[in-house]
Amino acid sequence: MEMVNRPYASAFEAYAVQHPEVLCLSADLTSSCEIDGFRDRHPDQFLSLGMAEQNMLSFAGGLGLAGFRPFLHSFGVFLYRRPYDQLMASIAYPRRRVRLMGFLPGVTTPGGMTHQAIEDISVMRTIPNMTVLEAGDATEVESIVAEADTVDGPVYCRILRGAVPRLFDTPLKIGQMRVLSEGDDVLVITAGITTEEAIRARGALSRAGVSVRHLHLNTLKPFDAAQIVEHAASVRHGVITLENHLVAGGIGSMVAEALAEAGLARRLIRLGLQDTYAHGGSRPYLMRHYGMDALSLVRAVERLTGQTTGIDEAALEGVRIDAVHSLVKAEAL
Amino acid sequence: MRNEKSTEAIAHAIRSRVFEHTIRNNGGYLSQACSAAEQLAFLYNEGLNLGPSTMPMIPPPFSGVPSADNPDYVTGAGYNGPFDAVHDRLFIAPAHYALVAYACLIEVGRMAPEGLEMFNKDGTSVEMIGAEHSPGMEVHNGTLGIGFSTAAGLAWGRKRLGHTGRVCVFMSDGEVQEGQTWEAVQAAAHHGIDNLWAIMDVNRQQCDGAMDDVMTVGDIATKLRDFGAVVAEVDAHDLSAMRAAAATPHTGRPLIVLAHSRPTQGMESLMSRFPRLHYVRFKSDEERARMNLEIAAELGIAPVKLEAH
Numbered sequence: 001m002e003m004v005n006r007p008y009a010s011a012f013e014a015y016a017v018q019h020p021e022v023l024c025l026s027a028d029l030t031s032s033c034e035i036d037g038f039r040d041r042h043p044d045q046f047l048s049l050g051m052a053e054q055n056m057l058s059f060a061g062g063l064g065l066a067g068f069r070p071f072l073h074s075f076g077v078f079l080y081r082r083p084y085d086q087l088m089a090s091i092a093y094p095r096r097r098v099r100l101m102g103f104l105p106g107v108t109t110p111g112g113m114t115h116q117a118i119e120d121i122s123v124m125r126t127i128p129n130m131t132v133l134e135a136g137d138a139t140e141v142e143s144i145v146a147e148a149d150t151v152d153g154p155v156y157c158r159i160l161r162g163a164v165p166r167l168f169d170t171p172l173k174i175g176q177m178r179v180l181s182e183g184d185d186v187l188v189i190t191a192g193i194t195t196e197e198a199i200r201a202r203g204a205l206s207r208a209g210v211s212v213r214h215l216h217l218n219t220l221k222p223f224d225a226a227q228i229v230e231h232a233a234s235v236r237h238g239v240i241t242l243e244n245h246l247v248a249g250g251i252g253s254m255v256a257e258a259l260a261e262a263g264l265a266r267r268l269i270r271l272g273l274q275d276t277y278a279h280g281g282s283r284p285y286l287m288r289h290y291g292m293d294a295l296s297l298v299r300a301v302e303r304l305t306g307q308t309t310g311i312d313e314a315a316l317e318g319v320r321i322d323a324v325h326s327l328v329k330a331e332a333l
Numbered sequence: 334m335r336n337e338k339s340t341e342a343i344a345h346a347i348r349s350r351v352f353e354h355t356i357r358n359n360g361g362y363l364s365q366a367c368s369a370a371e372q373l374a375f376l377y378n379e380g381l382n383l384g385p386s387t388m389p390m391i392p393p394p395f396s397g398v399p400s401a402d403n404p405d406y407v408t409g410a411g412y413n414g415p416f417d418a419v420h421d422r423l424f425i426a427p428a429h430y431a432l433v434a435y436a437c438l439i440e441v442g443r444m445a446p447e448g449l450e451m452f453n454k455d456g457t458s459v460e461m462i463g464a465e466h467s468p469g470m471e472v473h474n475g476t477l478g479i480g481f482s483t484a485a486g487l488a489w490g491r492k493r494l495g496h497t498g499r500v501c502v503f504m505s506d507g508e509v510q511e512g513q514t515w516e517a518v519q520a521a522a523h524h525g526i527d528n529l530w531a532i533m534d535v536n537r538q539q540c541d542g543a544m545d546d547v548m549t550v551g552d553i554a555t556k557l558r559d560f561g562a563v564v565a566e567v568d569a570h571d572l573s574a575m576r577a578a579a580a581t582p583h584t585g586r587p588l589i590v591l592a593h594s595r596p597t598q599g600m601e602s603l604m605s606r607f608p609r610l611h612y613v614r615f616k617s618d619e620e621r622a623r624m625n626l627e628i629a630a631e632l633g634i635a636p637v638k639l640e641a642h
Contacts, residue, residue, distance in 0.1 A: 049520055050523070052516035052519070054478070054482070054512065054513040055482045055513055055516030055517045057482075058513070058517070059486035059517070060486060061472070061482075061483050061486060062486020062487035062488070063486040063487070063489065063490045064486075065483070065486070065487045066486070066490025068490050086482070090472070090482070090483050093398070093473055094399055094472065094473070095400070095401075128398075128400065129399065129401070
């Protein structure tokens, strides 16, 4: 699997220098959000707002009012938890073209509760006028910059950083989910880092005779409920969602709502954080511990189909282990 | 625009209009008119460079919130004149001052008196807590502390665009209890945003009563200076002093004029309500009738004919 180092850094720089009305805002996590090189090379397009997210959100609303399109860079959690009211009043209500670039989604940080955005999808998707995107590989990280900037209104993006695998060869297009396999036993729906987990499980499941239909979502709002329902109707046993987020309010909830509103009776298993905070640790450890990894998906498939596959960890494709501290990201936080 | 009335006369008319409205409706933001009448009159009549209103004298009905399906959405900012490079922009940060701001719009000829009859009536844009679509409002400021941040962003952007028009915020002193205010001042100072200035109504009142009882804030001027602002302090009811304060040089930094006001200025009878002055609703018909007579006499106007309402 090809690994791409710091795909956001190069994609943002390439795009922003072509668009002077794009501004790069940072809240003291400049290298952590891969925009340190941009800061150094393009200081006129860079604004440091310090550790003051409430002001940054409203300030960005003012920049939007002046016709600029600010890209806000911080850890996802800092873009909505503390400045939620500012997000509403200064950005979402007036539909400012502010791009919220949220790094470290879910359990992709060893930082524990304070750093883990585990309810951001739930919060953001309920905000009127907000678009919510999530990048699942290096190609999507690269293409999310320009794609997000096409939105006439605010956008929240879950961004992956550091060494990111390349899974796809076509760019992210808003509203276009990816159909990664077209089986008819079970529908598996993933986004972000859980797509890689589902890919790890798919080969073994296929060898065990389970035919998986696998959808990768990159547009969480607007949510294409009709297409989800269509795919769900085409499988025999039911649907499994696997998400790097709480199952309440996230993809699991969205799929449940879609099925219920369409009156489509299909069993649904929602994998992800189950009404719990996570703690600090490596990504593979956390995904295993909280039932969000490939093997958890296999066990859920067995529950849904009523058949034992015999698949164990050894039968799955290898877990990709990122160094916690590396040249790509000196500090894991 | 040519000023047909003196700022003093406008301030007096704002108080009178808000008083009449409050008596008739048995409730209103009366003390805010007392403290802020000169400040808003000054801003609209001489302090700001505003073009003529672009909006109808009779405010249009509420036309929906901003959404992709509502492309014709407009804010109430047009009452403050056009958006262009040369004119100033104004944010009314404490949105509960809306009644006073609407009265001011009427007195400076930007809104018809009938507009105030729509105040807090269902389906109109003349909302009790000023919203984005309300006359004179450009952005939502309902939560205190947001206004100066948004203005700083707009001012930075306008500077980058080469606009000569400035950005002004009418603030309230309760906002210094919000951490965001300090974040905004330090950011504006750090980035040298000097096309930004504010007048803060320092009336030392907040919803629960007197600020010194609810939450002591100390010396606001010293704190603002420490966070990087240029500060001028004036008696809010002395227009000559306000003119001088607004002209304070502030190269490379934002200016904040602290307008020390009295929440009963011009209506001393209201002191019987102190410190519960945030929203004045009379407790009895007797109190309402007495205040009608006493305050009208202080303002030098005829009492409201209560039996007609």
